[in-house]
Structures are given as structure tokens and as C-alpha cells.
Amino acid sequence: TQLLEQSPQFLSIQEGENLTVYCNSSSVFSSLQWYRQEPGEGPVLLVTVVTGGEVKKLKRLTFQFGDARKDSSLHITAAQTGDTGLYLCAGAGGTSYGKLTFGQGTILTVHP
Amino acid sequence: GAGVSQSPSNKVTEKGKDVELRCDPISGHTALYWYRQSLGQGLEFLIYFQGNSAPDKSGLPSDRFSAERTGGSVSTLTIQRTQQEDSAVYLCASSLAPLAGGSNTQYFGPGTRLTVL
Numbered sequence: 336t337q338l339l340e341q342s343p344q345f346l347s348i349q350e351g352e353n354l355t356v357y358c359n360s361s362s363v364f365s366s367l368q369w370y371r372q373e374p375g376e377g378p379v380l381l382v383t384v385v386t387g388g389e390v391k392k393l394k395r396l397t398f399q400f401g402d403a404r405k406d407s408s409l410h411i412t413a414a415q416t417g418d419t420g421l422y423l424c425a426g427a428g429g430t431s432y433g434k435l436t437f438g439q440g441t442i443l444t445v446h447p
Numbered sequence: 448g449a450g451v452s453q454s455p456s457n458k459v460t461e462k463g464k465d466v467e468l469r470c471d472p473i474s475g476h477t478a479l480y481w482y483r484q485s486l487g488q489g490l491e492f493l494i495y496f497q498g499n500s501a502p503d504k505s506g507l508p509s510d511r512f513s514a515e516r517t518g519g520s521v522s523t524l525t526i527q528r529t530q531q532e533d534s535a536v537y538l539c540a541s542s543l544a545p546l547a548g549g550s551n552t553q554y555f556g557p558g559t560r561l562t563v564l
């Protein structure tokens with residue numbers, strides 16, 4: 336069974352601060368995705384990383400896939416109140432491709 | 448609309464009753480997924496349909512849970528004899544046929560919030 340450990344589970348910071356969310360596994364994934372979810376809505380895909388060591392930037396968000404494709408991180412620079420939400424990592428691959436394995440999620444609250 | 452739709456948005460039921468949750472995927476998407484999410488938590492995979500292949504039911508928590516997909520489009524998740532621990536948000540997602548190696552974008556519906564009293 337593939338598992339993804341996501342940390343921290345809760346993050347409460349002030350606007351303008353930086354933060355990093357981690358996603359770790361003992362399993363290798365063919366790709367890893369990061370989603371953001373707001374209350375009452377389904378998750379929305381932010382990025383997919385595929386290549387070990389890959390770094391992708393989306394405005395103030397930086398995503399990295401570990402060299403061994405077992406871990407990933409999401410770094411937010413100068414957080415804004417609009418970044419508040421639930422962030423989820425999800426790994427794809429393994430014997431049942433198409434199926435995603437999700438981490439437990441990180442609830443981020445950015446205070447003004 | 449062009450997105451994934453789910454109905455009802457909220458369902459309150461009594462313990463022991465059966466419930467049916469509906470998902471309308473994005474037109475043309477051959478893959479459909481059901482997940483369960485407890486408050487503020489990650490998503491728990493339930494079942495996955497891809498085209499005409501046999502569904503991957505490996506995530507269904509018990510035989511009280513079943514799902515079908517008619518005509519390769521609409522799907523219904525049925526929970527029989529509901530229990531209080533079934534209370535959660537049930538999310539449906541659809542995607543184009545998954546690529547070998549597993550990278551695909553899943554588009555999620557808004558979910559059905561199920562409360563079992």
C-alpha cells in the first residue's frame with residue numbers, strides 16, 4: 336500500500352511570512368500533484384511534477400519533486416490571506432495507474 | 448455547466464437507511480473516481496471506473512458500499528444500511544483516460560455532504 340505523509344497538518348501564519356509544506360513517502364511515484372481546496376468545493380489542481388528533481392513555480396508558489404520521486408514540497412513566499420485553504424498532495428503510479436493516493440492535507444490559515 | 452456535478456449537495460439520513468449519491472462527469476472523460484473526505488482531512492479512495500474495464504473497487508470500506516456507472520457517463524454511489532461513521536463528504540472526479548505511469552488531471556465536483564443521524 337502506498338502512503339503519503341503530509342506535514343504539518345495545521346499551519347497558522349501572518350500575511351507576508353513564508354511557509355513550506357512537505358509530502359513524504361517510502362514509495363516511488365510516477366508523478367505527484369498538489370491540490371488546493373476551499374470549503375464547500377472540490378480540490379483544484381495546482382501543479383503536477385513528473386521528473387525527479389523537478390522544480391515548478393506558480394507565481395509565489397514553488398513546487399519540488401524529490402530526486403528519488405518519493406517526496407515533494409510546496410513553498411509559498413510572502414503568503415497572502417487568499418492563500419488560506421486546504422492543501423493536498425497526491426501521488427500517481429504503482430500497480431493501478433490513474434488512482435491517486437492522497438496525503439492527509441495541510442490546513443493553512445493566513446492572518447491579515 | 449462544463450464541470451463535474453454532484454447531487455444532492457447535502458443529504459441527512461437516519462442510521463440504517465439507504466442513500467444514493469449521483470455524479471455527472473465532464474463530457475468525454477472516460478475515467479471516474481469516488482473519494483470520501485472527513486472534515487479537513489485528505490481524500491480516501493473508494494472506487495475507480497475506466498471505460499469498459501472492470502472497476503477498481505479496492506477502496507470500498509465494506510459491502511454496504513457499491514457504485515455503478517451507466518452508459519460510461521453518470522455514476523451512482525449507493526450506501527446501504529448507513530452508519531454514523533459513514534458521515535463524510537463524498538467527492539467525485541473525472542479525467543481523460545489515465546496515462547501509463549499514472550499522470551492525469553482529475554477534475555472534482557463540489558461533493559455531497561452526508562450526515563447520518
